[in-house]
Amino acid sequence: MPLSQRFTLTRYLIEQRRRFPDASGDFNALILDVALACKAIARAVAFGELGIAASQQGGDLGGNLNVQGETQKPLDVISNQVFTRMNEWGGHCAGMVSEEMDGVYQIPSQHPRGKYLLVFDPLDGSSNIDVNVSVGSIFSVLRASQDVVESGRDVTEADFLQPGTQQVAAGYALYGPTTMLVLSVGDGVAGFTLDPNLGEFMLTHPRFRVPADAQEFAINASNSRFWEAPIKRYVDECLAGKTGPRGKDFNMRWIASMVAEAHRILTRGGVFMYPSDTKDASKPGRLRLLYEANPIGFIMEQAGGRASTGRHPILGVHPTSLHQRIGLVFGSKNEVECIERYYTEPTKIELNSPLFAERSLFHD
Ligand code: F6P
Numbered sequence: 001m002p003l004s005q006r007f008t009l010t011r012y013l014i015e016q017r018r019r020f021p022d023a024s025g026d027f028n029a030l031i032l033d034v035a036l037a038c039k040a041i042a043r044a045v046a047f048g049e050l051g052i053a054a055s056q057q058g059g060d061l062g063g064n065l066n067v068q069g070e071t072q073k074p075l076d077v078i079s080n081q082v083f084t085r086m087n088e089w090g091g092h093c094a095g096m097v098s099e100e101m102d103g104v105y106q107i108p109s110q111h112p113r114g115k116y117l118l119v120f121d122p123l124d125g126s127s128n129i130d131v132n133v134s135v136g137s138i139f140s141v142l143r144a145s146q147d148v149v150e151s152g153r154d155v156t157e158a159d160f161l162q163p164g165t166q167q168v169a170a171g172y173a174l175y176g177p178t179t180m181l182v183l184s185v186g187d188g189v190a191g192f193t194l195d196p197n198l199g200e201f202m203l204t205h206p207r208f209r210v211p212a213d214a215q216e217f218a219i220n221a222s223n224s225r226f227w228e229a230p231i232k233r234y235v236d237e238c239l240a241g242k243t244g245p246r247g248k249d250f251n252m253r254w255i256a257s258m259v260a261e262a263h264r265i266l267t268r269g270g271v272f273m274y275p276s277d278t279k280d281a282s283k284p285g286r287l288r289l290l291y292e293a294n295p296i297g298f299i300m301e302q303a304g305g306r307a308s309t310g311r312h313p314i315l316g317v318h319p320t321s322l323h324q325r326i327g328l329v330f331g332s333k334n335e336v337e338c339i340e341r342y343y344t345e346p347t348k349i350e351l352n353s354p355l356f357a358e359r360s361l362f363h364d
Helices: 009-017 024-058 074-088 146-151 223-224 229-243 258-266 290-304 334-344
Strands: 093-098 114-126 137-145 169-175 179-184 190-196 200-205 216-218 251-253 273-275 305-307 330-332
Touching: 009 024, 009 146, 009 190, 009 200, 024 074, 024 114, 024 137, 024 169, 074 093, 074 137, 093 146, 093 290, 114 146, 114 190, 137 258, 137 290, 169 251, 169 258, 169 290, 179 200, 179 258, 179 290, 216 229, 216 258, 223 273, 229 334, 258 273, 258 290, 258 330, 273 334, 290 305, 290 330, 305 334, 330 334
Parallel strands: 093 114, 216 251, 216 273
Antiparallel strands: 114 137, 137 169, 169 179, 179 190, 190 200, 273 330, 305 330
């Protein structure tokens, strides 16, 4: 399509806004600030060591443990600063929560406060930075309560503990061979590719649809001994392929960068699983509900896919803390529903399972 016929992200937002004649424009301004943050992070990621070396002249970045107990990389710190700085000044946000900050981020007093809450993981999959594999940013927009908006008071943790069904918008940026912004404002899912010449996100994927059926799954199989029985059964049946109960062969992928996996699934279907397991009793799952599971769940559901804990739809879960972890399964609707069904059925691990029996993939 010639450039002259392409839509920018700005045009997409303006046309979406026409559905709400009373809208103030704050929401669009917020999304454009988020998009600007993503462009800045895309540049920082693209410069890799060159960029980090330059920033470190001004002092050390990273090396600290974040609230998750994970070592922050310089790009984690830079990305978090970019997100907070670009979204704190415009008067659209009442407060923010980030994977990289223990508590709620208050809008500094010199800036006006707004009616939205922004929740984000500024750099997801950051263990992939050193190996030059795709990473991304994930964000979720919630409404601040009337009381917050009217009083302009500091926001608290409780203000953010809203189920995923309350999200006004969610999306992610993927820093891969091309930079993409994938966004849902509650009317399907649109994908924008960053035009490096113009520095603009251009609408390239007007309506993502996740195919209902799939033959590809993604899971960190090194955790297989900790999985719950329904997940063992599902993976086992996928591995059994044509000769097993599913009657078809499956392919497997694991990028260890959820944004990249979500994008693959949005594009061609599949299922992603990071279920709750017995590996560490203090962690009921690996992924974080507010800024990983909920926004990706919203995107999947808006694209006709499904997202679940295995037991319940992810978007219905009432959060109990900012950095709460949760088991997550998402992707092609029929596959996710199959896993949910296995959670409701009594499971027996087949003795001739290729995964768990004597002659299996993971046993000698
Ligand atoms: O922080 C989340 C994350 O990096 C996801 O992007 C990814 O899916 C997962 O962790 C990778 O986990 P693991 O290290 O177990 O493969």
